[in-house]
Amino acid sequence: MFYPLAGKIIPWFAIPSAILFALGLYWGFFIAPTDAQQGDAYRIIFIHVPAAWMGMFLYVLMAIYAGIGWAFNARLSSMMASAIAPTGTMFTLISLVTGALWGKPTWGTYWAWDARMTSTLILLFLYIGFISLQAAIDDPRRADRAGAVLALVGVINVPIIYFSVQWWNTLHQGATIRILGKPTIVADMLAAMLIILAACWLYSVAVVLIRLRCIILEREQNASRLAEVGI
Amino acid sequence: MGGYGFYVWGSYLFSLVVIVWEVISLKQRKKALAQQQSSNSVPASVLRGSANETTS
Numbered sequence: 001m002f003y004p005l006a007g008k009i010i011p012w013f014a015i016p017s018a019i020l021f022a023l024g025l026y027w028g029f030f031i032a033p034t035d036a037q038q039g040d041a042y043r044i045i046f047i048h049v050p051a052a053w054m055g056m057f058l059y060v061l062m063a064i065y066a067g068i069g070w071a072f073n074a075r076l077s078s079m080m081a082s083a084i085a086p087t088g089t090m091f092t093l094i095s096l097v098t099g100a101l102w103g104k105p106t107w108g109t110y111w112a113w114d115a116r117m118t119s120t121l122i123l124l125f126l127y128i129g130f131i132s133l134q135a136a137i138d139d140p141r142r143a144d145r146a147g148a149v150l151a152l153v154g155v156i157n158v159p160i161i162y163f164s165v166q167w168w169n170t171l172h173q174g175a176t177i178r179i180l181g182k183p184t185i186v187a188d189m190l191a192a193m194l195i196i197l198a199a200c201w202l203y204s205v206a207v208v209l210i211r212l213r214c215i216i217l218e219r220e221q222n223a224s225r226l227a228e229v230g231i
Numbered sequence: 232m233g234g235y236g237f238y239v240w241g242s243y244l245f246s247l248v249v250i251v252w253e254v255i256s257l258k259q260r261k262k263a264l265a266q267q268q269s270s271n272s273v274p275a276s277v278l279r280g281s282a283n284e285t286t287s
Binding site: 039086097213217 | 241261
């Protein structure tokens, strides 16, 4: 039942995602003003911040699905965790690379081992570790359980990333958007950033559902083949 | 971009390349699965070692 439903709803996420990406980029490049301090270099924020948020958000989501799959032996939930991991990896990589490209003109260096950057790099390694661990184990259910342990242990890194700029004296600037309190950027900059964040979220739903459908089919195929050969 | 073109366009170009790569690799994965499903001619013995492809 889930498989055909997922197939039907994918375009409802993919098409609005493309529209919002275009709108957000237009807003960010043509409507949002040039920053008084950083000039146009700040425009990297429109992809850097949404990518960083998605990297953290998707990790938490992956850990939740992996945990549910492990605790309740729910195969679909574990498969969802596997489907989320590559997209989370991609967003974390984008946040690190765009951060480095933003760091050079503003801080004078591509990389510094400060708390925010180091903990984000650890997030990337956690994603890669999750994917590698699952790929290294032949039995899918064992792979799911091993992945769940890693995902759940690694989730502690997410609040460390988020609060690192408050807990330690870092080169990285403080939070632009606060859960409580006013944002520190002007409305047009914020609007462009939030539109691209929405686009990233919709994109993630679409690609994760496509990947999930692939994983479901692959596991079904392999299970029937293994049954054929009597394993 | 006020002299920051390399950094700004580099960021967006990298992001675009990675996103396009993800979409293309997913399409290829779907295509390979569809081909596998349509041609069930592969002997099961050949596929014994392919169980590790189930997760990625």
